[in-house]
Amino acid sequence: MSLLVVGSVAIDSIHTPTAVRERVLGGSAVHFSYAASFFAPVRLVGVVGDDWPAEHTQLLASRNIDTSGLKVVAGGKTFFWKGKYAPNMNDRETLEVQLNVFGDYLPELPDNYRRSDYLFLANGSPITQMKTLEQVEKPKLVVADTMDLWIREQHEDLLALFKRLDGLVLNDSEARLLTEEENLVAAGHQVRRMGPKFVVIKKGEHGAMFFSEHETYVLPAYPTDRVVDPTGAGDSFAGGMMGYLAAHGQFDSRALKEAMAYGIVVASFTVEDFGLDRMKKVERPDLDARLQRYRRMLSF
């Protein structure tokens, strides 16, 4: 089934306690697409400037990612993010953001994208996410991400968007901010009652929680002793999850849990090197082998 993602396409500079990597391929839609492409063809919609290296597009295109929705703005510059990780590799600080061409970008879907079955609204304002959603004809499954900025500054628009979503993916601090509830189990269900049929709370190194009307569960992160760069892990998780669902063609309770597990496994590779460097060396059998180990790990 067709899977469409709309979100940021970026250049990242990443500082970790032990290394610095300048101008790495990044952005929510990029990490999402790459992860999803292990499972299903992906349609990528986003915007870059003319500083965008052609080889990045080539890399994505080589992965069964349709980049015809990637708009290049002549004379513009690509979204740039510079961040620094704390020694625990979980907390991070934004050192610099240049929105550039992403700042006033309103996605316009190519005609053939308007019929997409699976839609992921990655990082973007709820207004932009809603305008994107309205361009898709009868999608089967709509899932969105959000972030603290929109929770604080576009609260009403976000609540309006929630009513149109099947699923919402957000991280633990965002769930707490949105609900003013410290307990994540209570927060997850509170977010769900705002509209989405299911909610996934990402907890970074501690895994992810799932909430639907009749289900509550938590899956741990896959334990890895090699955490080099967590940037994009959350988007990669969402990509693995949505890619699996799109390939599977179903999104019942069982499929959703397997999708969560694949998302967790994909993300565990993402963090093992900067940007997409680790992912570029991964093949689908690596994912399946790690999923099997993960499944055994959780069996008793």
Place this chain on the structure above:
Amino acid sequence: MSLLVVGSVAIDSIHTPTAVRERVLGGSAVHFSYAASFFAPVRLVGVVGDDWPAEHTQLLASRNIDTSGLKVVAGGKTFFWKGKYAPNMNDRETLEVQLNVFGDYLPELPDNYRRSDYLFLANGSPITQMKTLEQVEKPKLVVADTMDLWIREQHEDLLALFKRLDGLVLNDSEARLLTEEENLVAAGHQVRRMGPKFVVIKKGEHGAMFFSEHETYVLPAYPTDRVVDPTGAGDSFAGGMMGYLAAHGQFDSRALKEAMAYGIVVASFTVEDFGLDRMKKVERPDLDARLQRYRRMLSF
């Protein structure tokens, strides 16, 4: 098989963001014993003052916990701890500690306790833990807990103890302090190489990790939206784990993982009210039912 625990027996005053509870029955050996008693008879060794209410001893004795090793010091006062939890209910601050009779306590095992198959050395200095261990004839499984104070102040004694242990249970911040390693997977294996055959790192609301020479896994906490008082959850976890192992009579890889799961389930009840209040209302079938839900939660 016989299960012996040696550790603190205490009176706790607990401040949470929404409530205060004064002079609650607590202490590592108490929480451990109560949790373990769902699975196997327990021998409790500890010390209290003559301020200790007789009904606490009666409660423990009613649970198949042998309290003949609980020493009452006439004219002495029981170990007292006062703590305050942060709004996240995971971080806490110690407001007051009175070691009282626990301060210079050296456990002396009753003769019939010296032959115990399963031994848990709960909260205590490594010197005291070692002196206790030396009184037990050929135990089958020896597991200890430790804490930041001993890591900082009795490091050499702790390392000597590690070489005598089958298992060590400690929390995430303690593992990081001990190894100066931020990544918990790396830290867990590093602690293991210091001596214990297996290491369990407790992560509070995020569950627990297991490390042996050939195994690494993580199990999430059982998700509960009712976290009233996390005091004793770690000891309760250890009690559930050791109680299950003692009842099972084996400690192979499979038994250890089931034991971890039972520990997690028991701890998930402990946090649902102050002190032992929730536990007092729990029966073994409640544990088994929650374990089944937990197992299903982790199956995909």
